[in-house]
Amino acid sequence: MTGRRPEPPEARAVQARDRRVLARLISMVENGDPRARPIQKALYPHTGHARIVGITGPLGVGKSSLVNALLGVLRARGVRVGIIGVDPTSPFSGGSVLGDRIRIDRAGGDEGVFFRSMASRGHTGGIAATTREVARLLDAFGMDIVLVETVGSGQVDVEIRRIASTSVVVLVPHLGDGVQSLKAGLFEIADVFTINKADLPGADGAARYLSEMTALGAGPDGWTPPVVQCSTVEGRGIEDLWKAVEAHEAFLDSGPGRARGEEARARAEIVDRVTGRIGLRLDGLLEENRELRELLGQVLDRSLDPGTASDRIYAALRHRL
Amino acid sequence: MTGRRPEPPEARAVQARDRRVLARLISMVENGDPRARPIQKALYPHTGHARIVGITGPLGVGKSSLVNALLGVLRARGVRVGIIGVDPTSPFSGGSVLGDRIRIDRAGGDEGVFFRSMASRGHTGGIAATTREVARLLDAFGMDIVLVETVGSGQVDVEIRRIASTSVVVLVPHLGDGVQSLKAGLFEIADVFTINKADLPGADGAARYLSEMTALGAGPDGWTPPVVQCSTVEGRGIEDLWKAVEAHEAFLDSGPGRARGEEARARAEIVDRVTGRIGLRLDGLLEENRELRELLGQVLDRSLDPGTASDRIYAALRHRL
Numbered sequence: 305m306t307g308r309r310p311e312p313p314e315a316r317a318v319q320a321r322d323r324r325v326l327a328r329l330i331s332m333v334e335n336g337d338p339r340a341r342p343i344q345k346a347l348y349p350h351t352g353h354a355r356i357v358g359i360t361g362p363l364g365v366g367k368s369s370l371v372n373a374l375l376g377v378l379r380a381r382g383v384r385v386g387i388i389g390v391d392p393t394s395p396f397s398g399g400s401v402l403g404d405r406i407r408i409d410r411a412g413g414d415e416g417v418f419f420r421s422m423a424s425r426g427h428t429g430g431i432a433a434t435t436r437e438v439a440r441l442l443d444a445f446g447m448d449i450v451l452v453e454t455v456g457s458g459q460v461d462v463e464i465r466r467i468a469s470t471s472v473v474v475l476v477p478h479l480g481d482g483v484q485s486l487k488a489g490l491f492e493i494a495d496v497f498t499i500n501k502a503d504l505p506g507a508d509g510a511a512r513y514l515s516e517m518t519a520l521g522a523g524p525d526g527w528t529p530p531v532v533q534c535s536t537v538e539g540r541g542i543e544d545l546w547k548a549v550e551a552h553e554a555f556l557d558s559g560p561g562r563a564r565g566e567e568a569r570a571r572a573e574i575v576d577r578v579t580g581r582i583g584l585r586l587d588g589l590l591e592e593n594r595e596l597r598e599l600l601g602q603v604l605d606r607s608l609d610p611g612t613a614s615d616r617i618y619a620a621l622r623h624r625l
Numbered sequence: 626m627t628g629r630r631p632e633p634p635e636a637r638a639v640q641a642r643d644r645r646v647l648a649r650l651i652s653m654v655e656n657g658d659p660r661a662r663p664i665q666k667a668l669y670p671h672t673g674h675a676r677i678v679g680i681t682g683p684l685g686v687g688k689s690s691l692v693n694a695l696l697g698v699l700r701a702r703g704v705r706v707g708i709i710g711v712d713p714t715s716p717f718s719g720g721s722v723l724g725d726r727i728r729i730d731r732a733g734g735d736e737g738v739f740f741r742s743m744a745s746r747g748h749t750g751g752i753a754a755t756t757r758e759v760a761r762l763l764d765a766f767g768m769d770i771v772l773v774e775t776v777g778s779g780q781v782d783v784e785i786r787r788i789a790s791t792s793v794v795v796l797v798p799h800l801g802d803g804v805q806s807l808k809a810g811l812f813e814i815a816d817v818f819t820i821n822k823a824d825l826p827g828a829d830g831a832a833r834y835l836s837e838m839t840a841l842g843a844g845p846d847g848w849t850p851p852v853v854q855c856s857t858v859e860g861r862g863i864e865d866l867w868k869a870v871e872a873h874e875a876f877l878d879s880g881p882g883r884a885r886g887e888e889a890r891a892r893a894e895i896v897d898r899v900t901g902r903i904g905l906r907l908d909g910l911l912e913e914n915r916e917l918r919e920l921l922g923q924v925l926d927r928s929l930d931p932g933t934a935s936d937r938i939y940a941a942l943r944h945r946l
Contacts, residue, residue: 349927567925582900586895614902
């Protein structure tokens, strides 16, 4: 059925590790350029090798330094590393300035590293969708590990969780008191906790507290997130952090975790893609289609509530689903 | 066609300004309790009076104090005010602690005020959908103004923009340099800018800079966001800020802005509701339906890319739309 079509030259170039083609393709994906699509399609069968690891945490905990330190550990072992830095979501922050700075530090001539900074706003389909596609390109490019660094801004972090197979949550000792009021949400996100800046006072207490919290309830899959102390300043604990990541990946491979995670992520991706397109189409029809315009008019003059209007539209669609 | 059914007693109670019923109903909406639905439906025709005003800005600019000061101005005029405080999205922040504190300050015995703090995580359909429904309940309760206070965390702010008819963006003077790197996103959000803490040095410069920026391009609707300096410490500029909000509301009423905004918001709400339900259904079918399971399996073994799989599903649905 699926007779092999010739691969687009860009797809061959990415597999041949042409950095310029990769960079251009990432930009196309970021901009929603439809010409990227056949290339992404051709590359898809050549993905699945790379492990995607999320590095998440609030501003100021030293995530970038930590990623740089991890990069050192990984490169020393000959591991090829892609890094995606997701800039703060907030329109209030000038995150891209920072991103540009980091890019320069990290790109420095090493063929086994590719860094890309992305602003978290303005992506059709959301930053998570774009990040997933860029991670796939880095995977096809031959990276073994893709580190996705996000700033702790809630929604984005939770979404990135749906891309990464291991998520590291980075905290610092002096969050101490704040840790007590942390929401359960943190524990949904983390496969590995790390207390960075462990050279500062309070690190042991914070680590103990987190360990007690994680011990209270192992996740539904039976994994208890380890808590690793490290310090990029003293160059300590970075190897241990990576070992914890590897332990989680090994845990996934030893049971149903890997397959379950991959299925959940594929399902979520398909749902997002399909509902995204349906949303665009429906929005257009609410303008063009007479019946739908009438429903909208009733909502606007308050003779019909939005819930009932939506139910009717859904009911008309439902038996096709 | 729509023979009048008897209103549920809770709907009558909300209109009779029963605070306890209102509070309970808000909790039901927050928890996604389906028993709220017929009550919301009965109340919908009694909404549309209140103006929804968003108050948005980064952490630490004094939004809560500003909202309290606005409350003073509005209550002195006899305006009835609902306040929805949306806690930080981030699982890293202990925002609800703060929220509880504010709630106590503000609820103090004034029948013309109703304050509600909401955590921004864990709402089916998203925080924006819940906020919209809670604002509607406050509207039906007889509030003239509903202030929605959000912490500047990007996505949430942009979504709240789809609920409010006027959005105030709060900044402070010492963002000075940072302002230069502000993304265009800020200007999409703001109908009114305010420089709070105008008692601090640099306020004039920041205001001038913002004014120059806003003057560069009036919005597509012809409105240029005013920049108002205020100081909650000195009790200065609060009246001016509210006048600027009123000016924007009057501008909406004087042209097509009001109707356009209401239509855009109703469309967005219907699209979100319908696609949300389709998403849930599709996710279930990806587990149950043989054909869809097969497609999913092909994506997982990388013989079919997720884009093509989604296209096929969409194509099967499309001619029903």
